[in-house]
Amino acid sequence: MATLAIILISTLLAGHFSKRVGLPAVIGQLLVGIILGPALLGILHEDSFIHTFSEIGVVLLMFIAGLESDLALLKRYLKPSVVVAVLGVVLPVGTITVLCRLFEINALESLFIGVIFAATSVSISVEVLRELNVLESKEGTIILGAAVVDDLLAVIILSVLTSLFGNQLATSSSSHLSLGISFALQFAFFIVVYFSVKWLVPGIMHLSQRLLVPYSNAIVSLTICFLFVWLAEAVDLSTVVGAFFAGIAISQTPYKAEINRHIEPIGYTVFIPVFFVSIGLSMTFNDLNRHLVFIILLTILAVVTKLIGGSLGARRFGVSKAGAKTIGAAMVSRGEMALIIAQIGYAAKLISETYYSAIIFVIILTTIVAPLILKSAIKKQQSVALIDSQKG
Numbered sequence: 001m002a003t004l005a006i007i008l009i010s011t012l013l014a015g016h017f018s019k020r021v022g023l024p025a026v027i028g029q030l031l032v033g034i035i036l037g038p039a040l041l042g043i044l045h046e047d048s049f050i051h052t053f054s055e056i057g058v059v060l061l062m063f064i065a066g067l068e069s070d071l072a073l074l075k076r077y078l079k080p081s082v083v084v085a086v087l088g089v090v091l092p093v094g095t096i097t098v099l100c101r102l103f104e105i106n107a108l109e110s111l112f113i114g115v116i117f118a119a120t121s122v123s124i125s126v127e128v129l130r131e132l133n134v135l136e137s138k139e140g141t142i143i144l145g146a147a148v149v150d151d152l153l154a155v156i157i158l159s160v161l162t163s164l165f166g167n168q169l170a171t172s173s174s175s176h177l178s179l180g181i182s183f184a185l186q187f188a189f190f191i192v193v194y195f196s197v198k199w200l201v202p203g204i205m206h207l208s209q210r211l212l213v214p215y216s217n218a219i220v221s222l223t224i225c226f227l228f229v230w231l232a233e234a235v236d237l238s239t240v241v242g243a244f245f246a247g248i249a250i251s252q253t254p255y256k257a258e259i260n261r262h263i264e265p266i267g268y269t270v271f272i273p274v275f276f277v278s279i280g281l282s283m284t285f286n287d288l289n290r291h292l293v294f295i296i297l298l299t300i301l302a303v304v305t306k307l308i309g310g311s312l313g314a315r316r317f318g319v320s321k322a323g324a325k326t327i328g329a330a331m332v333s334r335g336e337m338a339l340i341i342a343q344i345g346y347a348a349k350l351i352s353e354t355y356y357s358a359i360i361f362v363i364i365l366t367t368i369v370a371p372l373i374l375k376s377a378i379k380k381q382q383s384v385a386l387i388d389s390q391k392g
Contacts, residue, residue: 003049004274010036011273023368026336029273030364033280039357046281050274057275058340059243060267063225065337066247067260069148077138081145084313088146088331089118089153091305099301103294105355108165112350113359115161116342117302119154120147121335121367128374129330132382139323139381142314143330151337155244158341159186159237162348185235192231193245201249209255218262221250238344279339282346283357291358298362303369306331322381329377333370338363 014028036043044050093114100110125143129135201224208220225246232242250259288295310328319327342359345351351359 007274007277026276029276030280033277034283037281039284050278053271053274054278057271059229059239061272062240062243063247066244067251069248077142077145080142080317082149084146084310085149087309087313088306091309092117095301095305112345115157116338119337119341120150120331121333121337125330125333125374128371132378139326143327155241159241162238182236186237189235197249197252202253205253205255215262217255217259221259279343283360295358295362299365302366303332322384326377326381329374332373334363334366
């Protein structure tokens with residue numbers, strides 16, 4: 001219990017001070033794991049308790065992400081959102097894979113590192129958009145729609161890679177389903193998800209309203225979440241997939257806001273902070289000097305590929321040059337999505353310990369610089385719009 005107490009008070013204070021200096025709270029939580037972990041002070045170490053809590057944290061985080069996804073946005077700006085998301089996935093995966101190969105990293109690990117930086121954490125960008133009153137603009141809507149597609153693509157690629165290659169490098173052998181059977185079961189899983197979203201889950205949630213138990217909706221929604229996670233694991237998919245689509249299923253019911261109000265405190269008061277701290281505990285500075293050039297180049301590519309991908313995709317659909325830059329800038333932040341994928345890849349032996357700390361370090365750097373780039377892009381867009389209005 002002392003470990004949990006240390007983590008909770010440390011992440012609370014770290015999150016507060018991060019917010020005070022204009023950074024996301026997740027950065028402070030990561031730094032707690034780095035400072036208190038083996039990298040610096042050595043007060044906290046990964047153990048079964050932290051591992052269990054962090055696994056629940058991942059599930060709840062992805063469940064909440066699915067719960068907060070607004071699929072209606074895709075109907076309004078489906079084409080630009082898809083193009084922005086696809087270019088924002090293809091460019092990082094392609095260029096970063098090539099970069100990793102130049103550093104003589106094996107092909108599979110290079111590809112997975114590219115996938116890590118394909119993800120986008122729109123939650124950080126949303127705070128900036130809301131602060132500057134552009135969340136409900138055309139650009140804001142495309143950003144949110146693209147983020148939904150981006151996360152779906154990243155989650156699907158992640159599940160395929162972990163299913164095909166996960167634990168190949170592990171010392172202990174395990175029996176996997178044959179590839180054909182595995183894909184058939186995974187296809188069946190998505191069929192079950194589709195019917196659940198359309199009919200099953202709404203019906204179950206409606207029945208849960210009749211239960212004479214406090215927070216019955218929240219209890220039933222968590223049960224659905226964990227069942228989806230179990231089903232995903234049973235067909236060799238990542239738990240992330242099950243949790244994310246469980247959240248999407250619940251989000252299509254009238255009880256979305258109420259459930260979100262009950263689930264968020266469960267996740268963000270205990271389990272999710274432990275997850276972010278656990279990532280910091282895995283980090284060391286032993287090889288950072290040796291990988292300094294790799295870190296610099298990877299950071300540049302991580303930022304530039306999202307900027308270009310988002311901008312090009314938006315420009316194809318008539319968005320102004322300044323607005324396109326805002327969309328590209330909003331896609332730069334990797335945040336919790338990249339951290340989750342990196343952690344899953346590390347656990348599945350898709351990322352070697354040699355480059356893991358360097359990758360986490362780059363994720364932190366991109367998450368720190370992303371709000372700064374976005375603020376600059378929005379202010380420039382507003383300046384251009386003001387000049388145009390004065391000319392008109």
